[in-house]
Amino acid sequence: MSSFKRDKKEEEDSGGNPYQNLDKTIVLQEARYFNQTPVNPRKCCLILSKVLYLLNQGEKFTTQEATEAFFATTKLFQSKDVMLRRMVYLCIKELSTLAQDVIIVTSSLTKDMTGKEDLYRAAAIRALCSITDSTMLQAIERYMKQAIVDKNPAVSSAALVSALHLSSTAPDLVRRWANEAQEAISSDNPMVSYHALGVVAGSRKNDKLSTVKLVTRLARSPLKSPYALCLLIRLAAQLVEDDDSEASQPYIEFIECCLRHKSEMVIYEAAHAIVNLRKTARDLAPAVSVLQLFCGSSKASLRLAGARTLARLTAKHPTAVAACAVDLENLISDPNRSVATLAVTTLLATGAESSVDRLMKQISSFVSEISDEFKIVVVRAIRRLCTKFPRKHQSLAAFLAGMLRDEGGLEYKAAIADAIIALVEENPDAKETGLAHLCEFIEDCEHTALAVRILHLLGREGPKSRQPSRYIRFIYNRVILESGPVRAAAVSAVAQFGAQRPELLPNISVLLSRCQLDDEDEVRDRAIYFSAILETGDQQLINDYIINVSKPNPVLLEKALRDHIATRPEEPFDINAVPTEEEPKENKEAIVEIEVRKPVQVSMEEMYAEQLSKIAGIERLGPVFKTNNPVDLTEAETEYRVRLIKHIFGRHVVLQFECVNTLSDQVLEDVHVRLECPPEYEVKSITPCQKLVYDKPDSVFVIVEYPSAFLDSLGTFGASLEFTVRDCDPNTGVPDPGEGYADNYPLEEFEMGCADQIRARAATDDWEQTWERAANAPEASDTFILSQNDINDAAKAVCEHLGLPKNAIIGEAVKEIRGGGIFRGGAPVLVRARLAGGSAGITMKLASRSPREDIAQLLLAAVG
């Protein structure tokens, strides 16, 4: 290899690389040469390649430079050289997004596309469509229709692909070419039929019935192109997924039939579809055996395809995958490490406890060779293993600790720490060893963020262990040795020990008092704060400010603070009004997958914050307390679709009606909502939507003030949409001249319930003490007979009414619901319900405690 490398360098020196050290200004100078006649095609080609090369290397052209180069290029249309003409098209396409007045070449391109030279026509169509906008399109429509059914496959493909690109900007126009495209599906050329199918399917994307017709027809007369078949399988699979009934049986049969196709691409496509669609292991068998064959292929892509699809199957059908164990075993030492990693992790997920040790040994043989991304996959697999085989925790934790000691980036280390943290949380037996590994790790951890997280965990879990004093030494070492943020975190962790283990309090006080001399402000502040609270000895105070501190969502907290300073700086700020951070939902499906891009997690409140900020006077309402999930107020298939989102504030609710106009020939103007409120509610202001164009969601906002008594806040609202209709041109969206007419559209009724106004969570570990501590708060209780027959359904329904998550339900025969939350306005509330089934139905005793008696009663009223 090195000799070749030297060769290359030598050649560069002797032959001279025309593209080396290209200078933009010189190349643009050279482009002036295009004006000369007669044209020297070879020389011009080289100059055009240089321009294209510069663009390709990411050189920035100003609009003027691009326009100049573009116009110089157009001069080359006088040459008849085929190669040169093709390079001109390429340049036109590349420069069209940068230069001005590119439509000047329309006529030249139209001439080429309708001319006799086949080599020009296809490329000219593609160039033309890249410079045309939807208004110009009508002029060339006739030519496009002809081109789609042209007998030259290149021309036909070019027209179809261009039509597909155009359909994102001018869908209606392109829909008019569907007949021609339909005809082209049956072309003899495989690519033409693939592209035609793409265009036709795209134009029917929202029309399920005609998609059904299309798929049914084509499934009977098999397509020649493997690509087209893959697309057809995807369309069929989507139909099956939407409609799981008997009616979809023909599609399944079609897909299964494709498993016997001669092209591997189609076979894999079909197997992938079946694996994702079929429910029972028996239905899966043919697909799985195909994937098994793939695993033994000589081509790495096939092995990866097979291993990856089998890996996806582990969550749903571990037994089906376990049957492939032999094939996967062969892949463990695969030269392609992606394949090897997938094989090992899949085996770990499906294998028996006895094979764990052997596989772990395999992993450790190549774990140092693979990149961080794959190491993370391995770590996640081990993490799942910890859950599955708790008894293996010792060897697994040791393995993780070994990985933790190796070199690696932050993300990798964080994944390992996560795995150990999960192990510590789930498995009481592993707690001590896990914590010990983490203690050892922070002794020598270069990542501040990770050290802070681990210190936080030690603060939470350490005090509950048998020998809490062991951990204090590790934590306190950090105070002596580390940077500011880590010292601050260590102080907080030490304080947790003082709060939860009274016998350690004297020692902790000494440590904290030493920290009060720290250089860093934050460290001193924390030390003083915690010392002061601990010295009071008030259990309630310690509990609320050290042990169970609510964590507000930082994004919303920042916004709330900003609004507060802008509107009422003199009043005290209430932190309870800010929504707390939510626990990210655990991903239930444990898929072995190399997923490098992380899904973005955004809470509802953050999602809508920007839209809300546009309403005039919204900052006067204070911070958003809670944003509820959208509710549909119309049927799915109607002219206008409306969803309601309730944003709850301290004393107001903002009703956001998100409307979509599904009629392409109408524009709605001045869209209002007429509300029929329950008594005591008062509409404060309405922000109408000025213009609602086709398929573009927009919102009407209504600010409503809550009744002054909490108990009156439960009720039902009626609503209807009022607007002015104006007809418009479906293609351009320009409204017809003349006045529109007023119209209205009734919406479904909606409720304001208890769940809307409460931020609830399930009970925590120390539920009994919390409930007892609230014993002197006002309590409301009552006994109800529930209409449900099944006790599980009943418990779920009650949770739904109260806004509690399902994990608030505990117990088997006698169900108990325990939970608490914060009501809008900031009052805390606790609720406990006991459900018992009997011959007469289900009886429930519900009790709620809150400092505000009316809120406690409201909770009962919500259920009753």
Next chain:
Amino acid sequence: MVHTTMEGSLFEPTLYIVKGMCILDNDGNRVLAKYYDKNVLPTTKEQKAFEKNLFNKTHRANAEIIMLEGLTCVYKSNLNLFFYVMGSSHENELILQSVLNALYESVSILLRRNVDWRTLIDNLDAVMLAFDEICDGGVILDSDPMSIVGRAALRTEDVPLGEQTVAQVLQSAKEQLKWSLLK
């Protein structure tokens, strides 16, 4: 309520399959590259960083396929050139593989089987046209190397042997030999 954006498990019925194609040289520098999805690696800076990373991960082991930064990349190398085709991590790998074959084979025919950096640079215009004939804005336009070459190799006149420099003749002879040895 926490929202997670999870990809559906089925493949999406779309024609926009190719996210990018590129050819890199021996040092991982870009010779030619095209990216087709404006949501994937939108700036040249990100693209080049991705290419560097890709090259570092792939130039030693010829393992055909790798998953990197949310993309499935299939690749093939010869002497001092590396060919890559990228698609979404949720895409049929074998379709991408077929595009890579089309790319490699048509370039190989265009360069008369002398797939090396020097020959490629000398025929860069034809290779650019081949890129354009294989993929248009992410849609596979053609995958048959012969028909791609038929539309890209349009140079009619060939430089007669007499007009070539001695170095050129020697070099093409050397390349032919290399090719026959590697076969």
